[in-house]
Amino acid sequence: MSLSETVLNALFPxxxxxxxxxxxxxxxxxxxxxxxxxxLRICPPLPMLSQTDGFAAGLLYTEGIKQAMHRFKYGDAQYLAEFFASYMRLGEGWEADVIVPVPIHKKRLRARGYNQSALIAQCLSKAFGLRVDETLLSRIKSTRTQTALSVDARRKNVKAAFAARPCGGLSIVLVDDVKTTGSTLFECAKALRAAGARRVYALAACADELPYQG
Ligand SMILES: [Zn+2]
Incomplete structure (x- = not known):
């Protein structure tokens, strides 16, 4: 910030x-x-997620952040993508080729008008200098919203919900909005691996502290 900006901000906050x-x-x-x-709580290093080569998240999913995320996902507050992305960093030693956002089903995309994870991915693309590919992964099963489901039900709900196009040799940063049980990221990473991905790193905007089981 320049001196004049600092002065102006002090005079006219x-x-x-x-x-x-x-x-x-x-x-x-x-x-x-x-x-x-x-x-605000920056997310500490978290336990590794199964099927991934690394896992990191921006913020802990605290009460205030939950409300912001709700506005972002359901209240058309698309501008918040920039806010969430600003706390997200690549993990140490991650060498990635491409960013792939967790897809939402096309029915939900039509209703909502945007995929919140794709908006975050676009912001990260600029920050990391990596391209975004929304065609590599798609949601083939229209799943119920995970919010009210138990850990077990969440896992079943997203099982085989994703399909990946051949992505031989690519190192992928998979981007999601909120990591709770990790079952969505797990299923996405599994599909990308089966399609030939060399590495899959998971990067979430927010994570709760619940360790992934299974
Ligand atoms: Zn505030």
Whole structure:
């Protein structure tokens, strides 16, 4: 930030909606108010997810972040892709060729108008200098929303829900919005591997602290 910008910001602080709580407030460069900034938790290193070569997430899925994610997924707040992406980093030693967002079923895409993970992937593409390929993976089963399901039910719900096109030799960064049980990322990684992917890394915008079982 230049000196004049710093001075201007000090004289005329920006009062716009906070990305997390959506209230009008003075916000930081990430679009977050002071109260929410204090509650944000960067995700610590997490246990490895089965079928992947690495797993990382941006933020812990705390109460405020849950609300922001809800607006992002169901409230048309597409601009929040930039906010979530800004906390996401490639893991150490990841050498990737392409970013693949977790797909949503075309029926849901029609209803919602966008795939939130694809929006995040587009932001990451700029940040990481990697291309996005939305054609490699598709959702072939229209699954129920995972939110209200138990761990077991979630696993069954997404089983064989994805199909991958041949991706021989590619190292892929798989991008998802929220990792809870890990069953979605597991199924996606499995499909990409079966289609020949050399490596599959999983990168989620948010993760809860529930360790993946199985
Ligand atoms: Zn806030």
């Amino acid at each position: 920006k009062h716009v909606a906070c990305s997390v709580c959506n209230r009008e407030a003075v916000i930081n460069e990430k679009g977050v108010c002071t109260a929410c900034e204090e509650k």
